[in-house]
Amino acid sequence: MTLSDALTLRRAAAEDLPSIVPLFDAYRQFYGQPSDLPGAQAFLAERLSRGESVIFLAELDGRPAGFTQLYPLFSSVGMRRIWLLNDLYVAQGARRRGVSTALLNAARQHGTETGAARLMLSTATDNLAAQASYEAHGWQRDEGFYTYVLPLS
Secondary structure, eight states, X not given: OBSSSSEEEEEOOGGGHHHHHXXXXXXXXXXXXXXXXXXXXXXXXXXXXXXXXXXXXXXXTTEEEEEEEEEEEEETTTTEEEEEEEXXXXXXXXXXXXXXXHHHHHHHHHHHHTTOSEEEOOOXXXXXXXXXXXXXXXXXXXXXXXXXXXXXX
């Protein structure tokens, strides 16, 4: 879909991997991981080929500008689908041009179209810019539940 003369957005497919992989690698580096383009390629290819995630790719002037990746979850209590917005990244040079808004809107639309009960995400406690952006788009901080993790490796 075309959002402006310069900004386009689409659900990604395997043929979009050359555009997504460098963005995904930069996203991982933002969170302190070393660059690993072959690993990023393999990970994303597997998610797409198995239908384990939905990725939206944003382009500005025909160049990759950002992506978001959603994973399906389910609520046993609500007996409905939930989408986990696990990854959202906008390339440095594409920031403040509506890319994150377009990606968040695409995630919301996808959730609505698939009958999901809600979307959810987590972000670092010190990522204040992301928190402000999410809240500006209607996301609400969960004050009722704690998140726990059990490291397995």
